[in-house]
Amino acid sequence: MSENSFYENLLSLPDLKVDSIEHLPSKLVIHCHLSVKTGQCPVCQQKTTSINQYTERVLQDLTIVGKQVYLKIRIPQFECQNCHRYFSYELPFADANKSYTYRQSKWIFELCSQQPFTEVAALVNLSNKTVEHLYYEHVSKRLQVKERFKNVRQLGIDELSHRKGKGDYCCVLTDLERGTHLDILPDRKKETIIAYFNDLGAGICQQIQVVSCDIWDSYILASRQCFPNAEITLDHFHIVKALNESLDAVRKSLRKAYQTHQEFKNIKWLLFKQAQNCTEEQTHLLNLAFEKSPTLHQFYIQRNRFHTIYQCATDAENMTHLLNDWIEQATKLEHPKTNKFIKTLQNWMTNIASYANTFATNAVTEGLNNLIRRIKRISFGMPNFEHLRLRVLAKNI
Ligand SMILES: [Zn+2]
Incomplete structure (x- = not known):
């Protein structure tokens, strides 16, 4: 087997053909082209074989034996014979405006759940900002809040101080039976909680049978209003x-x-x-x-x-x-x-x-809140609420 076909098999990316490999001390640059001959116009859907020019994209892919992998790909730009628009072929394995493949992005995301962004950034040779952005985008895309509440019957409501000493508390919602975080709300006001559950819909509210919460008027009053079938127990x-x-x-x-x-x-x-x-x-x-x-x-x-x-x-x-x-x-x-x-x-x-x-207690919530504290520690305090929320919820998406 030639070296090119060896790497082609190893990469296993659709339509990707390897032309040559550059072995550099810390990275592999793999020069490739695509085997596609026709493109479909995104405007009029007409198929065409007319290629106007080629452009080059560089994508970071998964590391191979400790070497960073860059794919240099020649991408055809087609010209539609019908409406005369130019359009580039869209790769099935990377986002149009990203500098890494989907699988590399998934790997970076997984690294981020274990260590601070700065460490991951150094490891994958990207900027802190890019890694951070990639991580939050990944979570937002996969987060399906309604889906998280499916089959929840026992709800825990507790608070957690977001920034120590600032007196700003956020409200932590947990599934007491499964021991998982459902969501985090920016504050613990009655209106915030009611608006949140109204948004989730009557179906979810009606399936809640037990609520366990702290002695805090807003929690009790909001629960009474939102969950018609629930028995509310103070923790x-x-x-x-x-x-x-x-x-x-x-x-x-x-x-x-x-x-x-x-x-x-x-x-x-x-x-x-x-x-x-x-x-x-x-x-x-x-x-x-x-x-x-x-x-x-x-x-x-x-x-x-x-x-x-x-x-x-x-x-x-x-x-x-x-x-x-x-x-x-x-x-x-x-x-x-x-x-x-x-x-x-x-x-x-x-x-x-x-x-x-x-017999409902918030013991599970307390344990989960330790997890949030740990996340805050590795993220150096994490002042942005939405980022804290996404990091916590990313634990089980
Ligand atoms: Zn067209």
């Missing part, structure tokens, strides 16, 4: 976090009031830990603190009781009953922080108690 993790914050507020005030007392030092994490997971020594430390402050002990007991409700409630009705009972006890603590928490419970009782029916 367990966020509720317990709010309760732990009130327990911690008590600890902080004790630390402040009794600065010389060792008992209130270094117990923050012990207070948050589940009682049954504490070692003997840890339990002892907690008991010393409780002896000094019966109030703290009371808070601790109530927090643990609250945990038990989540574990034992048999259905939403039973959970509502247990929570109301809990509120009655906790009200006696008469602490402003606890009162605030109680108010939250009362406001959203139905959506909190629905946990015992749905």
Whole structure:
């Protein structure tokens, strides 16, 4: 087999014939022509064999044994005999105005999901801008938002701070059953969420059976409006976090009031830990603190009781009953922080108690949000929202 036909077979591109190969230290330049003899006019669809001239295109193709591959292709420009227009033959393996083949572009895209654009750019000998553009164009083309929502029954709504310290949050939508990102919205306003789901259509909205979200009015109000068949559950993790914050507020005030007392030092994490997971020594430390402050002990007991409700409630009705009972006890603590928490419970009782029916949590979302944080790290913060969105969604297109 001649060298030309060897490379022709290796490249396997339609109509491409290899004329010669230039072996340079870091690259291969493969000179080629096309075997096509006729062209079809894009305007009048007439076929023609009249060639006006040849033009040359250089396309980067997949690397071969570490050498960058450039195809120098002679492309015929036809003249239509009917309407006298000139037109170039369109290659079936590359975009008309791109300097690389489709398969090279797919490879660059795959590299980009593993490493920063700058590294990929250096690797494939293109500019950062070109690589970045190629990547986002690839994702936008393949992203089919409606398709992502097909068969989604359990929806997670959570937020993620987009730029740290700037207070701008974006809203992350996840499929709780499959553990995948569905989409990211630029903010967490009620109107944004409603407009988004209106756009997706009634079919998708009606198939949602369970929504799990954070204690955030917009999420709950938007969900009530958008998903007529869904049971909306406030995420367990966020509720317990709010309760732990009130327990911690008590600890902080004790630390402040009794600065010389060792008992209130270094117990923050012990207070948050589940009682049954504490070692003997840890339990002892907690008991010393409780002896000094019966109030703290009371808070601790109530927090643990609250945990038990989540574990034992048999259905939403039973959970509502247990929570109301809990509120009655906790009200006696008469602490402003606890009162605030109680108010939250009362406001959203139905959506909190629905946990015992749905068992829905945003745990999956939290894990996926770590993925977003990782993407932001390799992309040096990534200030552009749309780019962040595309990078995250590219993970499963
Ligand atoms: Zn024509």
